[in-house]
Amino acid sequence: MLIRVPRGWETPEREATPEEVYRSRRRFLQGAGVGMAGFGLAALGLGRVLDPFAADPPGIANLPALAAARNPKYKVERPVTSERIVAGFNNFYEFSTDKGEVARLAERFRSRPWEIEVRGEVEKPRRLDVDELIRQMPLEERVYRLRCVEAWSVVVPWIGFPLAKFVEWARPKSSARYLRMVSFNRPGEAVGQRTQPWYPWPYYEGLRMAEATNELALLVVGSYGHRLPNQNGAPLRLIVPWKYGFKSIKSIVRFEFTREQPKNFWNVVAPEEYDFYANVNPAVPHPRWSQATEKDVATGRRLPTQPYNGYAEFVSHLYR
Numbered sequence: 202m203l204i205r206v207p208r209g210w211e212t213p214e215r216e217a218t219p220e221e222v223y224r225s226r227r228r229f230l231q232g233a234g235v236g237m238a239g240f241g242l243a244a245l246g247l248g249r250v251l252d253p254f255a256a257d258p259p260g261i262a263n264l265p266a267l268a269a270a271r272n273p274k275y276k277v278e279r280p281v282t283s284e285r286i287v288a289g290f291n292n293f294y295e296f297s298t299d300k301g302e303v304a305r306l307a308e309r310f311r312s313r314p315w316e317i318e319v320r321g322e323v324e325k326p327r328r329l330d331v332d333e334l335i336r337q338m339p340l341e342e343r344v345y346r347l348r349c350v351e352a353w354s355v356v357v358p359w360i361g362f363p364l365a366k367f368v369e370w371a372r373p374k375s376s377a378r379y380l381r382m383v384s385f386n387r388p389g390e391a392v393g394q395r396t397q398p399w400y401p402w403p404y405y406e407g408l409r410m411a412e413a414t415n416e417l418a419l420l421v422v423g424s425y426g427h428r429l430p431n432q433n434g435a436p437l438r439l440i441v442p443w444k445y446g447f448k449s450i451k452s453i454v455r456f457e458f459t460r461e462q463p464k465n466f467w468n469v470v471a472p473e474e475y476d477f478y479a480n481v482n483p484a485v486p487h488p489r490w491s492q493a494t495e496k497d498v499a500t501g502r503r504l505p506t507q508p509y510n511g512y513a514e515f516v517s518h519l520y521r
C-alpha cells in the first residue's frame with residue numbers, strides 16, 4: 202500500500218503569491234488587531250496598510266553584526282530582496298510548512314553553542330565548535346539568487362566561506378567522492394519534527410566532490426551584515442545557487458565524506474519529483490508545474506528562469 206505523504210511542493214504557485222503569503226499570516230494580522238476587517242480594507246485597495254512584510258519578522262533584531270567585504274565577482278541583475286521577506290518567508294520543515302510561521306517557531310531554537318562533526322573518508326574524523334571553525338575561515342559577502350523548486354525566488358547577500366576551503370581544511374582521503382551533509386534532529390525544539398513524524402528526519406543532502414569544491418558553493422554563517430537568523434539556517438548552512446533551494450541544507454551538524462552517492466531528503470520523500478542533482482533547468486518541468494518562469498517574491502512579477510539559475514558559466518562544465 203502506498204501511504205500518501207504530504208509534500209512540500211504541493212502548491213508552488215499559490216505559496217509564492219503575495220496574496221497567499223498574506224493569508225498564511227492571518228495570525229499576524231489578527232495579532233495586530235486587524236482580523237477579517239483587514240481583508241475588507243484590502244478589498245478596498247488599502248492592502249498596503251496590511252502588508253505582511255511591513256514589520257520585521259521575529260529573530261533578526263538582536264543578531265551580532267558580521268563584517269565581510271562583498272566579493273564583486275558574483276553579480277545579480279535584480280535588486281537585493283529586503284530582509285523582511287528573506288527572513289519572513291521560509292522553507293524550513295523542521296519548524297513548519299507554513300512559510301510565514303517559520304521565523305516565529307524558530308525564534309527560540311538554540312543555534313549556539315553548536316557542534317560540527319566531520320567524519321567518513323577523512324584523514325582524521327573530528328568534532329569542533331562552529332565558531333572555532335568560522336574563525337579559521339575567510340569570510341566574504343556574496344549576492345546570490347536563490348531559486349526554490351516551487352518556482353519562487355529571492356536575491357540575498359550571504360556572508361560565508363567557500364565550501365572548497367572547508368573541504369581543504371577537512372582533508373578528505375582520495376577515496377572521498379561525495380560530501381553528505383546532515384541537519385539537526387531535535388524534535389523537542391523543532392515543532393515540525395514532532396508534528397510531521399512521517400518525514401525521514403533529520404534533513405540531509407549531498408554533493409559530488411567536484412560540485413562541493415566548485416567556487417560557487419558557499420557555507421553561509423551570515424546575511425544582511427549580521428549573523429544568520431535561525432529561520433535561514435543558523436548557525437551554518439549551505440548555499441549552492443545553481444541548484445534548486447532544497448539542496449541548500451540549513452543548520453548543518455555533520456559533514457561526511459563518502460565513496461557512494463548519498464541519498465537526499467527530498468529524493469527519498471518523492472523520488473519521481475526530486476532528483477539528486479536538482480540543477481535549475483527551465484526546460485525540464487516539475488511533474489506538476491512548469492519551471493520556465495519563477496515569481497520574484499518581492500514584486501510578485503514573473504521572470505524567466507535561467508539555466509543553472511544564471512550560473513551556467515561557472516558550473517555547466519560539471520555536467521557535460
Ligand SMILES: Nc1nc2c(c(=O)[nH]1)N[C@H]1C(S)=C(S)[C@@H](COP(=O)(O)O)O[C@H]1N2
Binds near residue numbers: 347
Ligand atoms: N534543514 C533544512 N534545510 C532546508 C530546508 C528544510 O526544510 N530543512 N528547506 C530547503 C528549501 S526547499 C529552500 S527553498 C531553502 C530556503 O531557504 P531560506 O528559507 O533561507 O530562503 O532552504 C532549504 N534548506
Ligand SMILES: [Mo]
Binds near residue numbers: 348349350446447
Ligand atoms: Mo525550496
